[in-house]
Amino acid sequence: MRISFKSFALGESIPILGLLNNKKLNKYFNRETSAGIAAFSDMAQGMEINSDTPLFYSTCVVEYEDFGLNKIVDACKDENGRFSQKLFVDLGMSSISPITQFKILYNMPLSFISIEKNLTGDNAVIYNSAKALIDCAKYSIKDEFIIGAGKVWKDGLVESGFAYMNKNELKYLINYDDNTAAIEIFRELSKSGVYHV
C-alpha cells in the first residue's frame, strides 16, 4: 500500500507547477484539484503505475467556496438589494470566467488527475461517502487500484489523500458508513504511519 495525505491552509500555496506535464492545465484547477495533484504525485513518487489502473475518487461536501459567488451577487442585486435577473444575465455571468465551470464540476479532480497521470481505466467519482468509495474499490474488476478523496473545509483548509492498494489491503480499513466523509479514510491511514510513503 502507498499512501499520501496532504493539507493546505487557506492562502497557502500549493506547489504543483513542477509536477505537471501540461502546465497550461493549472488555470482550470480549483484548490481541491491542486491538492489532489500534489497528494497523488507524492503517493506515486518512484512508482510506475499501469495506465489501466482503476481510479476511484470521492469529492467531499465543499464548505468553503472561492469560485466567484460574491462577484455574481454583487453584480446581480438591484438598488434595493434584491435579485435582478436582468443584471444577473447582463453583468453577473460576465463577472466570472468560463473556466469557473471546471472548478465547480465535481468530477474535475479525477478528470485532471487522469489526464496528468495518463490513467484510462475503471473509475468513479463518489459524493462524500467513505463506504461508497470503498465499495467501488471492493467490486472493481482489478485487484489493484487507487482510491482518493478531497475536502475543502469551512475555514478554507483543503485536504487530499490517495492510496494505491489492493483488495486484500481493504481489510486494514475500518467499517465506514455513508455518513463519514471519505477524506477520513486517508486521515486514519496516515495516522497509522505504517503505510505512509
Add this chain to the structure above:
Amino acid sequence: MSKIVITGAGQVSPLGSNLKEFYTNLESGIKGIRNITAFNSDYFPTKFGGEAKSGSNVIKFDKEIDRKAEFIKSAVDELLSNNLEIDKYSPENRIAHFGAGIDYFDLEGYVDSQKYINAEWEEFCKRSTITAKEIAKKYKIAGGSSLNVSACVASTQALGLAFRILKTNPEKFLISGGFDSMLCHLHYLGFYKLGALSTWEGKAEEACRPYDKKRCGLVIGEGGVAYSLQSDEFAEKSNILAEIAGYSSTMDSYMPTDPNPEGEYLAKAGLSAIYQAGISPEDVDCVHVHGTGTFRNELAETQAMKRIFGELYNKIPVFSLKGHIGHLIGACGAMEILAVIHSIKNQVVLPTANFEYQDKEADLFVIKDEPYRTNIKNVLKLNAGFGGQNTAILIKKYE
C-alpha cells in the same frame, strides 16, 4: 450463474411524470423540449430546456426547492409502489446508488435574503446527499445509500456499481438510477458560458439534433429515474424488464474540454461490456448512443463505433433519446435505459428526434422518420462524460 435483472422502474422527465406517460409520449414521437417556463428566463440569451412535465404541464416548484430531489423521490415512489419485491429483503440487504448532478443553489433566495453580507450561503445550497438519506430512511434502506457525481456518466456508473455488487451478492436488492436538473440560473448559464448550449434558431423542439448535420449544441434536460435490480434467482420473473449483462467504464485521459476524437477509450469500454456479456460485437442488435447533438461528441462516438464494430459500424441501427428530452447530465444514461428497455420489449429502434440530414463524418445508421423493426436481443448503451469519463452497459433481453 445468476443473472442481474432490472425488475422495475419509475421516472419523471420531459416526457411525463410516470412510466406510462413516458412510453406513450416516446412512441408518439412527442418531444419534451420547449422554452423554459419553470423559472423566469426572460433575459437569457438562450432559453431551450427539457423541463419535466406532468401531462403536458411543466412541473413547477418554489425557487427554494431542489427540483431534481423532488424528481427522484417521485421516481422511487413510483418504482416501489409497483414493485413490492423490496418487502422480501431485510433493510440491511437494501442498497441504493444514484447518479446526480451538482447541488442546486438558490441564488435568488440568497440575494433576496441578504445573507450574502456574511457569506452565509450554505443553507441555499441543497445537498443531494440529504436527498439520498431521505430516500433511504423512507424505504428502510440500511445497506448503504450513496451518490455518484461523475457528470454525464454518473447514473450509468451508479448502475454499474449496483450491477457489480449484485454479481457477488445476489441476496441484495439494489435501487439505482439518476437525477439532475441544471435548469436554474447558475448552472444553466454556466453551460452557456462554456459554449455548449444549442444555438438553433428555429423552434425549441428542434433544438437538440443528435447526429444531424445541422446539430449545433446540447439542450439541458431534467428528471429523475429509478430502477430496481435483483438477481434473477430471487426476482419475480414476471417483473423482469431486461438483463444487465456487462458494464465497463474508462477514462479518455485527453482534454478537459473535449472527448478523445479517436473514441479509443469509449470503444474500449464498449468492447469490455460486450465481452463481459459473453457475446461478440456482431451479436449486438442496436446501440443506444450518447448522441448529445454537439459537433464533437458525435464525431468521437462515430470513431468509437468504428473501433467496436469495424465494417458493421454504420449498419447497426442506433438511437439517441436526447432529441426528445435533452441532456439530463447526471441522470442521462439511466433515463436513456428506459428507451433501451422499450427497444427490447417492442423489438424496435425508434427514430431519433430531429435527425434529418446525415453528416458524412458521423455516418452511423441513425433511424429516421419511422420505427425500425428488427430482432433485438442485445443492446449496447454508450455514454461519455464531460471531463473524459466513459461508460458502456450491455443490456440483454431476458431469456
